[in-house]
Amino acid sequence: MELTQEQTAELRAVINSRDVSGAVATRARIVLWMAEGRRRKDVAALAGVSLPTVDRWVGRYEAEGLAGLEEQKRGGPRQQVPARVRARILALSRTSPPAETGLSHWSSRQMAGYIRRTEGVPVSWHYVARLWREHDLKPHLQGTFKLSKDPRFAEKVADVVGLYLDPPAGAVVLSIDEKTQVQALDRTQPMLPIDFGLTEKRTHDYVRHGTTNLFAALDVGTGQVTAGCYPRRTGEAFLAFLRKAVKPHAGKQIHVVLDNLSTHTTPEVKAWLERNPNVTLHFTPVGSSWINQIETWFGLITRQAIRRGTFTSVNALIARIRAYVEHWNTDAKPFVWTATAGQILAKVRWTETNVKQLVADNSK
Structure with a gap:
């Protein structure tokens, strides 16, 4: 199992909190230990529980987050909240x-x-x-649907989704974004507990060797990925990568889906676009990165190659990224987009209506 930095910090806060019972703290430790890659039997021995108990709390956490680590009590008085x-x-x-x-x-x-x-x-x-x-709510899970405040939300959704579902004949659609400050972490081996308690003592969890900024372009039609690593996230770096991404498709109409960052609309970028009229930029709505297909690929490379990797230098990290991209492209397959613009906009209207109703009920 894998945890984000925020999830790890939240679990450690539970362990160190005086307001949390020992049982809940132990369950949090079980999840953390499993996320570190320890064997189930070792975690069970450290926590003093059975193997099914380890599986139970890991499964509960994956399904419900911190809420799953609580004991589900039946009956009893409820907390009096207005x-x-x-x-x-x-x-x-x-x-x-x-x-x-x-x-x-x-x-x-x-x-x-x-x-x-x-x-x-x-x-x-x-x-x-x-x-x-x-109420079966899981806002702690990443990927929760997010309401955008972009006044051109509907227009942009229709534009981008239209490219996914019905691209212009003979054209190439590229989904581009940047994953910033990817850290090269050299992880150290945790020390074993030195007593019979559940408090671990360790020297360092990791040593930082620097960061890189990963730019990537997904060919929506083929699933092929072009990537590049740059020391800084600047308009100059973006333009250099944009040139690299469109180069294999010279002579074709190219549509690029990306978010409207300032680095994507610098004077240099605009001047380059004027000299290359075959390239058209399509911007996703503000706060709606989920509509950019490259985000799905970023999730895959993070889970499968970066998050739990050990890198002794930034160059080692970049080498791993390049190897992953090369391996991906040997058997690349496009992601299948099925939701129409109408379905997305209907979901947004339904969500907004329900939120307004809840707010109205709250004000009564």
Whole structure:
């Protein structure tokens, strides 16, 4: 199993919290140990539990996040939270966090803290986790549907999805984006516990050797990927990669799907586009990276080659990325896009309607 840095930090916070029971802390340790690549039997021995118990808590965490590590109690008194606050939590859980929070998605702890600050009502993260479980909400999972505030959302969705489902005859559609600050981490071997407790002592989890910025272009029609690593994420670096990505398709009409970053619209880029009228840029809606197909490929290379890799230098990291791309292209297959623009817009309208209704109920 693999964890994001945020998930790892959240689990460590649970382990170190005085407000969490020893049982829940042990379950968090089990998940962390398994994510480190330890054998099931070793984790079971360290935690003092059976192998099925290890599988149970890892499975619960993968399905429900931190909420899954709680004991599901039957009956008993419920935490007394006002109905308006309960409705407020449910409404917020179905939307992206407000921009001022700086969050990409909600965790139960972040939600509890936000409610305390904005509503003045003390709510525990246990209550939030239980509420999510009762309503089958999983905002902690990455990839949660996000409402965009782009005023041209519908127009951009129709444009991009149209390229996926019905590309112009003979044209090439490229999905381009950058994965920034990819770290070259040289991971050290964790030390074994030195006592019979569950507190680990280790020297260092990893040593950083620097970062690189990974640019990648997915040929939507064939699944082939072109990639390049650059020391900085700049307009100059983007233009250099754009030239590299379109070069194999010289003489064809090329449509490029990407997000509207400032580095994608510099004067140099605009001047290059004027000299190359066969290349057209199509921008995804603000806050809607999920519509860019290269994001799916970024998820694959992160899970399969980068996240748990050991790299003694940035050059070693770049070599791994190049090897992965070469291997991918030996048997590349395109991702199948099935959702129409109409279906996406209908989902957005349905979501907005339900959120507005929850907010209205909350204000009564």
